[in-house]
Structures are given as structure tokens and as C-alpha cells.
Amino acid sequence: MAQHETSPTLAKTPVSALVAAVLTMVLWASAFVAIRHIGESVRPGPLALGRLLIGAVALLAVVAFRREGLPPRAAWPGIAGMGVFWFGLYMVALNWGEQHTDAGTAALLIGAGPLLVALLAGFLLHEGFPRPLLIGLAVAFVGAALAGASSGGGDSAVLGVLLCLAAAAGHAVGVIFQKPALSHASPLQVTAYASTIGAVACLPFAGQLVTDLGDASAGAWAGVLYLGLLPTALAFWTWSYALAHMPAGRLGAVSYIVPALTVLLAWPTLGEFPSGLALAGGALCLLGVGLSRRQPRPAPEPAASPVPEPASVGEGRGGTADVSGPALAKD
DSSP: OOHHTTTOGGGGGGGHHHHHHHHHHHHHHHHHHHHHHTTTTOOHHHHHHHHHHHHHHHHHHHHHTOOOOOOGGGGGHHHHHHHIIIIIHHHHHHHTTTTTTTTTHHHHHHHHHHHHHHHHHHHHHHOOHHHHHHHHHHHEEEEEEHHSSSTTTTTTHHHHHHHHHHHHHHHHHHHHHHHHHHHOOOHHHHHHHHHHHHHTTTTTGGHHHHHHHHHOHHHHHHHHHHHHHIIIIIHHHHHHHHHHHHHHEEEEHHTTHHHHHHHHHHHHHOOOOOOOOHHHHHHHHHHHHHHHHHOOOOOOOOOOOOOOOOSSSSTTTTTTTTOOSSSSOOO
16 A cells, blocks of 8 residues: 555545545435434334445445455454454444434544544554644544533433434544455455445344334335445445555545535435534534644754765765665554
């Protein structure tokens, strides 16, 4: 991936990658609206299972078409963790949370996921806790508190906020597992088999899924199919494509448009618009994420001392070993 991180300008990013990134964000934003709508007919666990079964079948079909086969053994621990936490816990908690809060507020709270990734990386990957991360955590905590107090739903509204934060935490843990898995398998393999494991983890909801879909309308059936094929299978596919052709940091920044797109989509389709306090709280959550990603200014380098004239031709051999400075490649 390092060769992509060195791209200095947006002009060097293929147009197809930008289109894939925007398409991913639109589909993920639409998922918040679809979940809110279908949640009236299908319960959280069954909805997660239905979505994952459809997405897993579609992704495994692509794996078979591309003949990528099974991932290496070393990738499976990360794939399993990603499947249980990102696809399993995340989707169930998000579906449940959206029964107690509007789609726009849920999307704003899920936006705290990258901050939680950084926090977990400090603990589990020993990446430390720089001051910007701690400041971002404090700001995001205030934002979550404001979002929780924004509705008159009392305990129900607070439960919705906590469930959305639990979903963000599940996503964050899943990303921590995904990181080592991607060093052994392709993004398509990791996503396809993680979604399969997520579906297996949600199999206890199979009976409820049959019951709920048996009583559901054609619109609810279409919604579950939509969630599985587009925001799950296609969106993760286009995300992988975009990630392979543009820097991860730039692609992560693009994801900040998801809450805004969700609010715009939920307004005409669901008649929902977050309150001013909820918008302020969500904005603080995203501000906290932005602050946590700020890089501290490097200390100024001391002025270089004058280079003395060489005393003889033989002196200084090996003195040019470090002229090139540190390696540019990352990751």
C-alpha cells in the first residue's frame, strides 16, 4: 500500500477511484435510511442476518469468479475478529440503535468510529496516546452527551445513543482485526469471508428472520435485499477498489460526508431532521475525530554545522551512508 501513500496530489488519483469512493459513501449513507425504514418490520438481529447472508453470497460469488480461493491460515484470526465485531456486533447494535434515534443522529455518532480505532490502537497496537488523541476524545465525549440529551425520549433516546456508540466500537475493534488480516489476504477475500463469519454469528436470529419476513411487506423484503447487495456487497467492493488506488488518509477524509448525506436522504424519505442540539453534538463528535488525527509539529532541526574541507582523498569514506535520510516508504 505504501506506493499509493506517496501520491502528492489529487490529480494523480484515478477518476474511477474517486467515483468508487463517492459511490461507497452514498450507499453507506442510504443504509442508515433503509435500516430506519425496515426496522418497523424486521427486528435488529434478523435484519443483520438477512443483510449479511445476501452480502456474503454476493461477495463469495465474486471471489469464485476471480478464483481467489481461501485466504491463508495466518489471515483467519483477523478475518474472524472482523466478522464477529464489525459485521456482527456493529450491524445488530446499529439496527437496534436506530429504533431509538433518527438516521442522521445515528450516522453522526457512528462517525466517532475512527477515533475509537485510534484509541484501541494505542492500547492493543502500542501506538501511544498523543495529546491530539486525548483532546479529540474529550471533545467527542461532549458531543455524544449532547446528542443523548437532544431528544425528549428520555431513557429511550439515551439507549439509542449508547447502542450507536457500541456499533462504532464494534467497527473500531473490527478494523483492528482487519489490519493484520490484510497483510496476508486480499481486501476482497477479507471482506467476503468476514461477512460470512458475521452471518454465521447471527444465525441464532434465523428463526426470527423467517417469522419477520413472513409477516413483512414486499417493501421490507426489497429493503433487506437492497441492504445486502448494495450497502454491503457493492459498497465494500468499491471501498476496496478505492483504497487500492488512493491514499488511505484521503479516503478516510471522504467518509466525513456520510453523516451529511444521511441527513439529506432522511429528510425527504423519512421526514426526519436531527434537532439543533443533535446536530451540534454530532458535529462535535466529528470535530473530535478531526482533532485526534492532527499530527504534532515536528521539532525544528538544529542548524547544520559547516562542513569542513576534506583533508585528503581517503578521508570521509562511508560518511555519505546517511545522506539519503530515512526511507520514504511507509507501512
